[in-house]
Amino acid sequence: MYLRTIEIYCFVDDLLKSINHREDSRRKFTDSELLSAAVIAMLFFGGNFEAARRFLTSSGLMPRMLSRSRFSRRLHKASALLEFVFAEFSKHRKQHNWQKLYLMDSFPVSVCDNIRINRCRIIQDCGWRGYRVSHRRFFYGVRVSVLSDADGVPVELCILPGSAQDLSGLAELPLDLPAESKIVLDAAYTYFEWEDYLLEREQIELLVQRKHNSRRADVPATKDYKQIMRKQIETIFSDINKLFAKKIHAVTVSGFILKVALFVIAFAFNKAIFLN
Secondary structure, eight states: OHHHHHHHHHHHHHHHHHTTOOOOTTOSSOHHHHHHHHHHHHHHSTTOHHHHHHHHHHTTSSTTOOOHHHHHHHHHHTHHHHHHHHHHHHHHHHHTOTTOEEEEEEEEEEEEOGGGGGGOSSOOOGGGEEEETTTTEEEEEEEEEEEEETTSOEEEEEEEETTOOHHHHHHHSOOOOOTTEEEEEOGGGOOHHHHHHIIIIIOEEEEEOOOTTOTTOOOHHHHHHHHHHHHHHHHHHHHHHHHSOSSOOOSSHHHHHHHHHHHHHHHHHHHHHHHO
């Protein structure tokens, strides 16, 4: 954990330098340390910022650590910076993705169990309630759409209310991909007009799994290829969910969404470092 913390800090610091990030010279706790501490909390402490703070302070890695409240306030203010850093990271990954192959799907994250919906204080709207087909049950929370490269590193993400459909997630993503890119998706993303539009205007091909009665049925070889690639995105989601604590602690909607985004970004950074 000690060496991985140093690697993550160097990685984040290099990303900030690559975007020519400047901050007040009087600051004793830099933005590099702030974002690195947040990533460490996601990777090793289930999103518990306080546990990460204690570890980084006691180990001497970040002796000028902020107090609990100041850390939380600084992190919320730095959410735009985090988004910009992730965009720069994604841009670098896309430029070096010679296969031009991407995988996309969504997964739900519950704020609370269904039985506690009436007592939930973070959100109070039926729009946050969605349905998990694989579990055959409803959930109350958000739906996270993730686009990853062929190595399993997330490069784009968006977080929508649980009732949102998969196609809504695809519409929210910028899809800032090089020409001739291919995206493998499941049958829930079937929308022929959109497929034709992206292929014609953006030169991005959507490789959507077809249902048995689809008007654009796949040949057996293509069908098998898509099924193999679909297993990879499911493995990615499984690895991301392993980072989650049993309950994601948050007191506001923005705080909950920030933590969910941090889990995905932390996984992406860690995976990229591991590959390198």
